[in-house]
Amino acid sequence: MSKTKFLSPGALPQWLSELAAKATVYAPRREGRAVVYRPHIEGEAPELALRPTESAKHVLFPRAEALFSFTKQGEAEKSGRRLEVQEPAEPGPAVIFGALSCDARGFLSFDPVYEGSGTDGEARDPYYLKRREKTALVVRACKRPLSTCFCHWVSGGPASGQGADVLATEIEGGFFLQAFTERGDALLDAPSLAEATAEQRAEADKAHCAADKAMGEIPDLGPAQESLLDLFDSAEFWRDRSAHCLSCGACTYLCPTCYCFNITDESSGLAGVRLRSWDNCMSPQFTLEASGHNPRPGKSARLRNRVGHKFSYYPKIHGGRFSCCGCGRCIKSCPSSVDIRKIVLDAIKEVGHV
Ligand code: SF4
Ligand code: SF4
Known part of the structure; x- marks a missing residue:
């Protein structure tokens, strides 16, 4: 024991x-x-x-961490310049x-x-x-x-x-x-x-x-996975749910289960560092491509992705576990009172699973 x-x-x-x-x-x-x-x-x-x-x-999962630092060695005009890489200290x-x-x-x-x-x-x-x-x-x-x-x-x-x-x-x-x-x-x-x-x-x-x-009572979230998929193309449903969203990102930054990151190289002279930083799928920049095309330009598509990921796509590939621990931080801290619980329950209701 x-x-x-x-x-x-x-x-x-x-x-x-x-x-x-x-x-x-x-x-x-x-x-x-x-x-x-x-x-x-x-x-x-x-x-x-x-x-x-x-x-x-x-x-x-630090907000920003150096994955490694690098130094370019050798003469600038020589083509075979070497790159020395330094690993971060062991935690x-x-x-x-x-x-x-x-x-x-x-x-x-x-x-x-x-x-x-x-x-x-x-x-x-x-x-x-x-x-x-x-x-x-x-x-x-x-x-x-x-x-x-x-x-x-x-x-x-x-x-x-x-x-x-x-x-x-x-x-x-x-x-x-x-x-x-x-x-x-x-x-x-x-x-x-x-x-x-x-x-x-x-x-x-x-x-x-x-x-x-x-x-309190526990609703049946079993149909959430399929309901959210069924509503993927329902522009009206997601437009209504995201109407007040400010795209501030508070929900993702405070969330204990949001794990997306971005990678950037920052250098000055011959030295630099590869950084990993938290990313935020509620921001329009999250999916902005180099060509200028953005597959999720509107906040309704971004909210659909966030809720869908946590209650449908993630559970589908991870044994049914939701990517949400129910901490409620996204609800408590949202300046516009967007409530993920209500969105999931609305989705289940909308497609007639209750
Ligand atoms: S915290 Fe609320 S307003 Fe801010 S991005 Fe999330 S849902 Fe939108
Ligand atoms: S309630 Fe779920 S989605 Fe919201 S912050 Fe907590 S874990 Fe993240």
Whole structure:
């Protein structure tokens, strides 16, 4: 059976120090009106009362990262100029502390893509995978959902341990900690933590049940895949749903399951760097081709692609799993109140699957 421990609030700084002695610890921090994951600073209390505004995906998939740097060697006039390539430093061990259950599940959507699923491993992405392998997730169970949460629609739940190494549940006087992996066991092997009692486990189970109950009814999303395909050519449906979209991209940048990127070479003189940066399919530039042609020039086509990808095309090639963990960030942060839940349910209804 996996390890369980008890963490008192007074012992939290010490546990974080113990974790930080072996790994870079990322924890939620308040920055202005936002709560973001940043490297933990000794003596600073993590922000655990509020939901993180952003997901933790940038820890494994940075907003911009150098895939390698290069230097051109030799005389400019000589045709056989050599290119020297420097690989980036190997990532070190890391711990994401205080992630939400949905955020941990978000990485499960990244994994098959970056493992090169369906390509016999030819398209494996070593940059993501090395970080993934070295990063542990300490997830906190949600006590009560926000009105925008729908993790339970997409096979998750407020206290889901899927994708987590350790699940932390707030109970009377502290946190009940439960490991789900060997790496989680190792994280709980810390002097600051006390043994958990059977009563504390029972209290955590009760908290999980209460949180599950607060989530409400689960609609049948089974027909979503086909419904969205059926509506692919329905210009009216997508025009209505995207009418208020500003193409700002907040939904994609904050989404724990959006994994698209762009590659650029930036150089100055004889040296340069190949950068990978987050891309945003809600922007008209996303599909703009060098010829000037744009297959998705309008926002309705872009919204159709975003929703279709998450609830139809991705599940079709990844065993039915939606590329959405139900975190609700795209709903909460959209300046125009575009609600992906409503679009999916409308699509199912529109083609008469309910
Ligand atoms: S956050 Fe809302 S307004 Fe901005 S691109 Fe996404 S759907 Fe459009
Ligand atoms: S699509 Fe929206 S609800 Fe789904 S994972 Fe992305 S941000 Fe969260």
